[in-house]
Amino acid sequence: MQKIWAHSGDSHFLEPEDLWQQILPPKQAARMPRSEKVSDDEEIVHVDGQSFRRKLPKIMTKRVEGGMTIADLSARPPGARDVKARLVDLDNEGIWGEVMYASLGLWSGLIRDRRLVREAAAAQNEGAVSELQDAAPDRLVPAAQMPMLAVEDAVTEVEHAAEIGLKVINLPTGAPPAMPDYNADDWEPLWAAAERAGMVIGFHIGTDTEDPAIFRGPGGAILNYVETCYGGQKVATKLVASGALDRHPELKVLISEGGATWVPFLGDRMNEAYRQHAMFIRPPLTRLPKEILFRQVYASFQHDESAPAAYWAMGYPNVMWGSDYPHLEGTYGHTQKTLHELLDGLDADVRRRVSRGTFEELFPHVSAPPAS
């Protein structure tokens, strides 16, 4: 079976447990969140001189196969925490370039001090360059973390991240609780800054403001899994409907891990709203919402067999494959099987677009994979 090389619009890196001690001066590092596990399902979080006890998320506590949790299973691949081993894993799997999301993503909501959040994000992003991107600058595309206590802090960090060579910034699908929603005009300076700096905005599903694990009872695992994807659809809707992407036609957004077939669905639904409820639409857009969505929003999927047809049959060009490496929801260990199942029998143009072309358009600095 011929090896298919693909780029991935969705992967994760697990930071070392002493990350803050490594990248911040000791006084600042001591103020950053630190978790102390106190029982099977509780932790005490120490942050900036305060402490609070909280339940661990179920993903960290529910034990399956051999006593492992989803978090354990997701950290199993050798390269989960080690960038050299990672490149070996990627070569074995047939993954060339990849967008990498940080795993320590939610700490900034725990800190009230804007300066500390700004400095920690800047240090984390410099670490992403030196520890990750520099290991294979034509392959690894780590996403910059943003200080989110004020829009102007995020603007400053977008400029810093671009300056040190990062190509994508990561925002949560849910705006932080103290901030206005993403359709509000308050965010305009951030959209402008990202467009100006040529930074892609990467939203990874499952980063909503509220915990999406809301269903209990029969079918709960499937219901909660489905639920995580709606946050990605909603943030894309906000950026289109509010006019943000219309005002910034060079701004590109990537929604990672939420599938791709939802995009034509959402485009048609937004167009219906725009036409049938025309009298209520504010602001008016210079292009139909579906056109904006199709042009400026990119979407990555892992296993969805319908995703390539979103491109070849429904005209949505920005279908991008993603591995979700090293997570349990991803393709680690069966990447080649999945890529063959998805792409065999399709036109060469479609195979190339989904496995490589969409990604290379968004990240033209990434090199071509080896001839397969």
Place this chain on the structure above:
Amino acid sequence: MQKIWAHSGDSHFLEPEDLWQQILPPKQAARMPRSEKVSDDEEIVHVDGQSFRRKLPKIMTKRVEGGMTIADLSARPPGARDVKARLVDLDNEGIWGEVMYASLGLWSGLIRDRRLVREAAAAQNEGAVSELQDAAPDRLVPAAQMPMLAVEDAVTEVEHAAEIGLKVINLPTGAPPAMPDYNADDWEPLWAAAERAGMVIGFHIGTDTEDPAIFRGPGGAILNYVETCYGGQKVATKLVASGALDRHPELKVLISEGGATWVPFLGDRMNEAYRQHAMFIRPPLTRLPKEILFRQVYASFQHDESAPAAYWAMGYPNVMWGSDYPHLEGTYGHTQKTLHELLDGLDADVRRRVSRGTFEELFPHVSAPPAS
């Protein structure tokens, strides 16, 4: 331009304002909800001896074009309230058979007396037969209203509705607040009764437990329009993931007005959950969730240009067109234009399936449209 005849999986009938006086004995009629408009945006609801004041929904109060509200605009077609005029409208538009949802759908949540709710639903359903279905029994498919204060009451009414000749029952996408969610086993007797009676379950989007008009600010109208459709996706997920449709392989569900392209998206996402999170899945299913969804869930759309490709390119067979007559979101006045835009240039099999075949499979008692 050749006339395209289509069946519609989604339409509405506006009941006469004195419906309860017409169909119930005076003592019961007097207990049913009655609205008294007291200002531009408030009403007093009188129900079963009690009264309360409440804000009118924005759809009833926000005035656009010539001082009309969405509710006014949606009642404009001549046949909105008059079944004879309706058949003229349908002939003009090129619509043959149609599923008809009641407009007085939310009253039962206001009443606490199970017997009154049961008797009112039974009377409303008998009226749907005599006033609507009997006017064109091979074309009009009104949906039965269900008494929802207890599962056993709904079971009894499913059997009654089937006995008087109705073919579809209407359930809200959100389970009533006092009831368990639809994935709970409590609903099992209703699924069994609907399968036994050969009744399709019709869910119309926008009937969630909570008001979906949750977004404010720029793009709010589009955001709220998109939001309404997720309730349909979630109830379909609940019925598949909980095993309800797996246990009742002859039970068919119709999700009206929410589009159709979401179905392949959802099927792929559920399959990914089922495989990648296999260790958490309860109950196990005898078929993959996507197979259950594709076989037993039908979906109607109005304008979505990607919907036919959900069938011909993604293999979802149950794509059904719908007019949403007489509502503003629907195709009244431009049905032929829409059908031609959707179907011209597609294979004859696809044109037939989307415009007629899917509907005729679900409702085989409906006759064929005239030769066009």
